[in-house]
Amino acid sequence: MSTHPWYKSAIIYQIYPRSFQDTTGDGIGDLRGIINRLDYVASLGITAVWLNPVYPSPNDDNGYDVSDYRGIMLEFGTMADFDELLTGLHARGIKLVMDLVVNHSSDEHRWFQESRKSRDNEYRDYYHWWPAEKGTPPARFSYFDPTGGWTYDETTNAYYLHYFGHKQPDLNWQNPKVREEVKDVMRFWLDKGVDGFRMDAFQFVGKDTTYPELPPTTAANAVAVYGLRPEVHGYLREIKREVMDHYDAFTVAEGAGSTIQDAVDLSSPEREELNMVYHFEIADYAAKKERFDLIGLKALFTKWDQGLAGKGWDSIYLGNHDVPRMVSKYGNDSPEHRVASAKCLNTLLLTMRGTTFTYQGDELGMTNVDWPTIEPYRDLQARNQYKTALERGDDMNEHLSFLNKFSRDNARTPVQWSDKSNAGFTTAEPWIGVNPNYRSINVVAQEADPNSVLHHFRQLTALRKAYPVLVHGGYEPILPEDGRIFAYVRTLDEASLFVAMNWSEETVDCVLPELFVGGRPLVDNYGSANGEEDIDSNEVNYSSLNLQTSSFCLSPWQAVVLQSSTPKP
Numbered sequence: 001m002s003t004h005p006w007y008k009s010a011i012i013y014q015i016y017p018r019s020f021q022d023t024t025g026d027g028i029g030d031l032r033g034i035i036n037r038l039d040y041v042a043s044l045g046i047t048a049v050w051l052n053p054v055y056p057s058p059n060d061d062n063g064y065d066v067s068d069y070r071g072i073m074l075e076f077g078t079m080a081d082f083d084e085l086l087t088g089l090h091a092r093g094i095k096l097v098m099d100l101v102v103n104h105s106s107d108e109h110r111w112f113q114e115s116r117k118s119r120d121n122e123y124r125d126y127y128h129w130w131p132a133e134k135g136t137p138p139a140r141f142s143y144f145d146p147t148g149g150w151t152y153d154e155t156t157n158a159y160y161l162h163y164f165g166h167k168q169p170d171l172n173w174q175n176p177k178v179r180e181e182v183k184d185v186m187r188f189w190l191d192k193g194v195d196g197f198r199m200d201a202f203q204f205v206g207k208d209t210t211y212p213e214l215p216p217t218t219a220a221n222a223v224a225v226y227g228l229r230p231e232v233h234g235y236l237r238e239i240k241r242e243v244m245d246h247y248d249a250f251t252v253a254e255g256a257g258s259t260i261q262d263a264v265d266l267s268s269p270e271r272e273e274l275n276m277v278y279h280f281e282i283a284d285y286a287a288k289k290e291r292f293d294l295i296g297l298k299a300l301f302t303k304w305d306q307g308l309a310g311k312g313w314d315s316i317y318l319g320n321h322d323v324p325r326m327v328s329k330y331g332n333d334s335p336e337h338r339v340a341s342a343k344c345l346n347t348l349l350l351t352m353r354g355t356t357f358t359y360q361g362d363e364l365g366m367t368n369v370d371w372p373t374i375e376p377y378r379d380l381q382a383r384n385q386y387k388t389a390l391e392r393g394d395d396m397n398e399h400l401s402f403l404n405k406f407s408r409d410n411a412r413t414p415v416q417w418s419d420k421s422n423a424g425f426t427t428a429e430p431w432i433g434v435n436p437n438y439r440s441i442n443v444v445a446q447e448a449d450p451n452s453v454l455h456h457f458r459q460l461t462a463l464r465k466a467y468p469v470l471v472h473g474g475y476e477p478i479l480p481e482d483g484r485i486f487a488y489v490r491t492l493d494e495a496s497l498f499v500a501m502n503w504s505e506e507t508v509d510c511v512l513p514e515l516f517v518g519g520r521p522l523v524d525n526y527g528s529a530n531g532e533e534d535i536d537s538n539e540v541n542y543s544s545l546n547l548q549t550s551s552f553c554l555s556p557w558q559a560v561v562l563q564s565s566t567p568k569p
């Protein structure tokens with residue numbers, strides 16, 4: 001019996017409900033859609049689902065602007081649907097992690113509606129207000145609002161603070177009543193049986209309510225300037241002590257401050273704050289670059305692994321609803337390399353130390369879109385960026401090609417279920433365009449193809465469950481200075497596995513550590529699998545691999561997991 005908490009070995013699948021499956025014919029995904037697809041979700045071999053926000057919301061930021069923390073968004077269904085979903089997941093042995101969006105609420109939340117009514121309203125201090133007679137408030141950055149983080153509100157002649165959109169006013173965590181409200185909301189969902197929370201934008205909840213002048217801030221330094229103020233640690237301990245300790249559930253907060261030390265402080269068990277961090281350094285490193293440098297990327301994985309080893313716990317991810325599609329960003333989404341590179345990236349995700357997260361569609365190798373105008377974009381960040389670029393007089397063709405590569409909408413196009421109209425996502429006009437490549441990239445086609453990204457993903461989840469070394473074992477980088485090979489040995493007690501991936505379009509030689517000479521592949525994305533996901537009975541044709549000498553050859557984007565010639569359990 002493992003003594004590790006369950007969430008460490010969880011294989012988390014992220015569902016963005018709006019784009020998962022529509023059943024009501026309104027072009028918007030819903031909870032019933034997820035319920036109808038539960039057998040598919042279970043078939044992936046994942047063990048937990050993280051559900052993006054499902055609460056009532058005006059949807060200025062697709063549910064990240066919550067107007068009622070205890071309800072279900074009308075478009076998504078009812079609380080009865082939610083309960084059925086939770087039961088259906090649990091019946092399949094799958095846990096459910098909710099998104100908790102409490103750095104800010106919607107401006108349509110009752111608390112804010114009250115707060116803005118008068119300066120002496122009992123909810124006034126639920127938010128951050130700056131009276132206009134004190135002059136212009138000290139500048140604050142907003143991720144989504146190009147005019148800045150304060151918005152003037154006429155009713156009480158005051159400005160309110162929002163680090164995100166102007167319809168997302170930041171809650172005032174210094175007010176104990178706000179913290180009581182949040183803890184109650186958490187208990188409400190935990191009492192229903194949910195298994196954890198992903199705490200949205202949580203590093204920003206701490207604010208100095210004397211509102212001092214701060215250094216000029218942009219997206220690039222906002223975390224360093226605003227993130228993880230000291231009081232955040234106290235808030236987390238309070239939540240742990242008063243709420244989480246009473247349930248078998250876990251917390252992960254989005255963002256982890258700026259340094260490894262921050263991440264250790266947040267996730268080391270003795271400090272009783274969070275159970276794991278979800279940092280941005282790797283996602284940011286590869287962001288907004290035409291081609292990132294693999295040596296640097298590997299160094300970051302190593303830095304985070306070593307920094308947290310034995311002290312804290314990390315999340316491993318390459319995709320989510322806020323970043324472009326992983327195969328387009330890190331892999332190669334051309335017809336020639338998409339399948340192998342998507343499998344290669346999934347190999348990394350399922351063999352690295354930490355809790356692993358897969359974003360919906362990445363088990364299929366879904367790609368970025370390529371939209372010629374701003375019209376199809378739905379994300380407020382993309383639309384605001386476009387407006388700002390237009391006002392600045394930027395080259396708009398260039399800007400559109402920037403959005404095509406980096407917009408969050410890339411990840412938000414509907415899941416591609418089949419080659420039927422709208423990819424089988426909806427019978428109506430979808431809320432956001434379907435990627436036209438759904439005709440060839442879809443679940444039905446991949447179920448029928450034993451060599452698909454989907455079947456390979458299932459092999460990897462089976463592998464991770466069968467080999468605890470992949471979750472808990474030490475990580476030793478091999479060839480850290482090689483610009484094409486990403487390789488490491490994972491070791492736990494006597495067990496040892498070698499992961500070797502070729503992150504390039506060329507055929508390359510890779511060293512084979514002595515222990516693995518004469519060893520055998522457990523998974524190989526070039527093997528012709530027979531669709532069987534049971535690792536031990538899987539008859540795979542590995543003839544392309546010669547493991548008899550101290551080096552072997554990897555084809556473009558080839559990724560293998562090898563067991564030593566004398567395997568130990």
Ligand code: GLC
Binds near residue numbers: 061201322
């Ligand atoms: C987080 C969410 C993102 C949202 C933002 C504001 O970064 O992941 O989607 O827009 O917080 O809530």
